[in-house]
Amino acid sequence: NLSHDGQKWTAKDGLTRGLPTYGVIKPESHIRQQSNNDKIWEVIVIGAGYTGLIAARDLVKAGKKALLLEARDRVGGRTWSAQVDGTTYEMGGTWVSHVHGRLFAEMQRYGLKDEVQMTRTDDGGCSYFTLDTGSGSRKLTLKEASDMTMRAWRIFVNFDGNDGRSICPLPYSTLGNSRVTFEQVKAVDQLSCRDRIEQIRDQLSADELALLESLVPHICAGAVEDVGFLEMLRAQALQGFTPETFEEVWTLYKIREGQSTLARRVFDDAVRLGLQYSFKTPVRSIVQDKQGIVSITTTATGGETTTYRAKRVINTIPLTVLSTIHFDPPLSPLRQEAIKIGHLNHLTKIHAEVEGDLRGLRGCTWPGDLLYVYGDGFCAGEKSTRITSFAGDNRGKLDPLKEPERLATALQRFHPMNIKKIVFHDWLSDPYSMAGPAWYRTGYLTKYLAELQKRHGNVLMANSDWASGWRAFIEGAMEQGALAADTAMDEVGILGANTPPL
Template sequence: MIDTPTLPPQNLCGKTAIVTGSSRGIGAGIAVDLARRGASVIINYVSTKSRQAAEGVLQNITSNGGSALLVQADISSIGGIQHLVEESVKFSLSKKIDIVVHNAAFGDDCYLEDITPEFYYKQTDTNLKGPIFLTQAILPHLPSHGGRIVLVSSISARMAFASQTVYAATKAGCEALCRCWAAALGKKYGATVNCVNPGPVATEMYWESDPEFLKSMEPIIDATPAAPRVGQVADIVPLVAVEMTTADAYTWTHEGGLQKGGLTCEGVISPPEKYRAPQDNIYDVIVIGAGYAGLTAARDLANMKHRVLMLEGRDRIGGRTFSLDIEGFRYEMGGTWVSHYQPHILAELRRYGLEKRLVATRQHGYQFDYYTLTTKDQQKQITHEEAASIFQSAWNKFINVDGHYCRKICPLPYQQMGNLMVSRKEVEKFDKLSCRDRYNQIKGELTAEESTMLLSQLLMISGGDLAESSLWDMIRVQALGGHNIDNFEDIWLLYKLKDGQSHLAKMIFDDAAENGLDYLFQTPVGRITDTSHHHGTVEVEVADGRIFYARRVICTVPLNVLKDIQFSPALTTKRQAAINQGHICFMTKIHAEANGSGLASWQGTAYPNDLLLGFGDGVTTQGNSHITAFGGKEHTLFNPNPDLGNIHKAFQSLHSMDIQRLVFHDWNSDRFSQGGPCWWIPGFMTQYQEELQARHGNVFFASADWADGWRAFIDGALEQGWKAAQEVARELQSIKPRTAKI
């Protein structure tokens, strides 16, 4: 077993949750799981009789480092509801109630002939009146976006049990409440409403049921597809407790301070596991990693009817790109912009009908519609057109290494290392040079403004020091952009997906899942063993010691993370040297929400500064400016934790602003990325790229980090995933021709 520590996903940190009827049974299980995921939980119980059980739930939570509060309140009464809400708001650090789980229920059986008004009102007051008026009471305390309301109903709502006239009616009513509230509260409060309908679950309430009712359950239990048994609390809890929030990313506000995780992300997969091993216990393919390379490979192979298992260490898809929804506004945390110059991303957008669902980053017409150019001595306001002219002049002097703006040295950017127009030896000469080497060659031709603009852009793009940044990588992106810097902004920083990168990733994932993809999230891989020379399979061992088997493996782990996986047989000396070297991009991307809309049209550069480039990137739902900013190799902002003082200072150096919110992810300390988008040192491409792309026995490698074309971009990941899937599919077709359908 691999010695890799695993922790429960802390994806509800900073959230406050009320779970009614949580002293025992399903409610207790939900309360414990919400707390395990980082939420502060209100454990609600109704009487002194159930206090001891509630205290046991509290002890369970607090002894494991969780936060919880006991509140005795009868939700069948308005007074009890008011008390529960008041105590919950006092307990909440944010003074918000993020999650309400309506679990409390009165479920005694009674035949129609024996129903009394007292019995009727006891059930309806708890099962319907309680949820209605508790939900009404918490509406003023919901967060402005991302609140969660869950009703625990029952299969009794849809089945005929003679002794459950009132109970079945109330549970059917819960379904109706869910439908009504989903429509009413979604747009107005940004909240989701869901309903869970458990079947027979082994709780005290279930075993206290009428004997005739228990007997009527036996055929239902026997016919349960998953297993012919009574359900357990653990079967139900994940359906309620898992929220579509990720453990990744930080937010800061004046009111809430710095918080990690707990942010809404469409890319979070729930439940995190769905797999049933093949009959012979051997998958056709295991895909490691659910970034764009892994998603594309898994989707293509699953669509060919191969048995595919995806393993991912995170709680979400997307790898080094994901979208967060905060108070109705979307933040792109990693790879963001798309272009028609990128063939693979364009193909995916067309495939899913998203090619026209784009939005532009830059919007003119707001108050500060200008560019600030900041040096160590002064800050100067210029027009956007003047700034573009300065940068283009500087870039053209820097990049024109062959007198033809790289058309001679890199005419075919998808065949960089030698083609019919240029020899490999000629490429190797340029690949040895660093950005510092080239800057020193042309710095005498630059004005002070051109030098400031060029240095800030080079450092931001590469995420490393100039001396360790490959000049060839700059030549490559020049060629990919049509050998024309006029296309730079359109390709790099203009067009975004209206629905977010996580939405596209989810469409690819859903495509694969609909075609039988098995998957496990929050499941890091520790060892890959190719036993094909003995047993014809590859073994993949995950952190908890489980081992999965496949005929082929596609590993999409980033370059800087490959060192954390053990390979047997050992990787080649050359590949291991490339892994030990790694890439040098440790850039920073930080979002700020600045008071007022004035900065939505602003753009600026500052050098030297921890943040080198910033620009208006839309207006939030609060009417404030959304600013996106990038820094180069700026470990000072995360040392090792976010340094809020330096972050605020860096933004003010770009332009004065009243920051209301910060949103960011520390990609450099993230164990599954250990850096930003890939940028190589001089000589790395001609020495290592072909080796990184090569297979290792029956293990294939696919990553944007060694793509042929748009390396370090989403398009490069898609390219590599598609390429690996095609290669593996061809081999599987010869191994198992009767099941592989291409």
């Protein structure tokens, strides 16, 4: 079960590629019919991330004939867990919360609702927060750090005296609703996080300012100069209009055996219900003919190309990867523009196994190679600790594939530690992600979101990168997968009667 994905670094062996995961699918292909040439599938789903898995599962559960095509050797896309020396590491999407209703419903369905553990504990090892903002490093209690962050965040989002409710009362309908017009939202979308910080700078202490300037890139891995302030208002609205729930909703609970357990259960269930699939099968082109049939051409590892045809396609390829796919007819000029601009999340997430008990470790170093750190429970054997750390956009500054030792140096800024290994997935050089999950630049949401959500003829475009609700979360992927499957299952069988014009 060794995947091609993931990297491990040790001082002794240097950097190695490929980590074990139960997300790997073997055999890699299961397509029953011998001759693919004449076959027209009811629905082809491209991508086995959570969007694609939920869509595929829903389709076969409704009795539709569906084929799943995935470029990687495993399920889960940007959410997967590796098992290294008995310890589970979440390489991408990680934290779950009951606020994520679709996700928790899936955990319930597959027997995982109680199989949850906490990332950090308030006791264990060094239970304090290292704040190192360039003018020196000091230790805060967890409460001091939390109070300081919350005070700064409250001032930041409270630009209307109502914690942002007047612009984002209902985060699933950000583009306007009965309480706020599109024009009002659009005006706020012209503000960057830097613009907003400048409005409140005189109310913040130097440390509060540093915490705010680092928290924004921790959330979305873009610089405050680039991130739309509306993105932060949506985040605040989604977590219940209060910073008090931030940690519980965003960074506390994980599936004990890892996200790949859930992804695998959804996939295995779909296969039991008749899903056919092919992994290590990158899609190169998506072409729709005049009759509305969509042809998907793929290139396998050996270089041989295959074409599959379907009445409907659910395309879950991420925003940043769409430019690598040939579409005929071409995508709309507005969508092409949105793809070209892309989003700004270029995060690095790294784990380390460190000697001893550092489960209580927390901290922020700003500016720095790594922004935030969390103690993340014991490793197998309970003699060492797993710690998880995040960097913002380090492109052009630190390439973890070229300088993994620098990650080890950066970790020492949070606390002296003896690092046994570092484990990560370089999402930026990965051709099937090319970035993290989508957070938008100033002005992007109101200009492009509606276009990104549109179908392209008989190709339904679904991905967490343009979800209405929890965009950039597993929950958003599940939203998109379920909606696209609903549309496709309503339409197949009535080909010709309901084919919208391109």
